[in-house]
Amino acid sequence: MKFVERTPGTGWIDDTAPVPTWLEPLKDRVRGVPATALTRFTPPREGGRNSAVLVLIGESNGAADLLITERSHTMRSHAGQPSFPGGAMDAGDLDARSCAMREAAEEVGLNDSGVSIFGALPDLWVPVSGFIVTPILAWWHTPGPVSVVDVDEVASVHRVSIADLVDPDNRLQVRHPSGYVGMGFRVHGLLVWGFTAGIISGLLDFGGWAQPWDRDRIEDLEGPAA
DSSP, rough: OOOOOOTTTTTTEETTTTTOOOGHHHHHHHHHHGGGOOOSOOSSSSSOOOEEEEEEEEEEETEEEEEEEEEEEEEESTTEEEEOOOEOTTTTTTTTHHHHHHHHHHHHOGGGGGGGEEEOOOOOTTTTTTTTEEEEEEEOOOOOOOOOOTTTTEEEEEEHHHHHOHHHHHEEEEEESSEEEEEEEETEEEEEEHHHHHHHHHHHHHHOOOOOTTOEEEEEESOOOO
């Protein structure tokens, strides 16, 4: 498959990758979007470790959804935090796309034959871990079984409906112990916050799905936050 080259610092789209009609607005709005549209944490000019996450959008019983994992509670950083499948680039990875797909296969057993990558968000910066993360956007056109494969990294796997993420009753802001306040979602018994919640919030806006919600609803993050 031919991919459109990514312009540094902005989102890119593969015009040859088929997606359902309801995903077209997202494709149109992601093209060329800057990192500042998603976060105030933009990659530094030097340093940082390259990584990628897979933002996998599918359908289950006619409802659009996102694949979200809960990180292992024994990990040294971000323990128990909901996230997208992903991790640091290995020497054998050709690019961010191959990194994201490899990590998803290792973590949840995703079969890449059922996945079509259609673009990416701009590179984002996670200061607490020093990672420069490329969120890879993919359409799960032929869903297959997924489950916890690497118990050292993943505690549980969830297909979260976009309708639940859009629901104003499930949206809030989360206050980190440092004082930073960011986006949050309560779904599937999970509190999704931080980097992952910021990406999801951006996707809802770019896709034209977001609804008004109470931004004055702020909860303090409990337990370890690193």
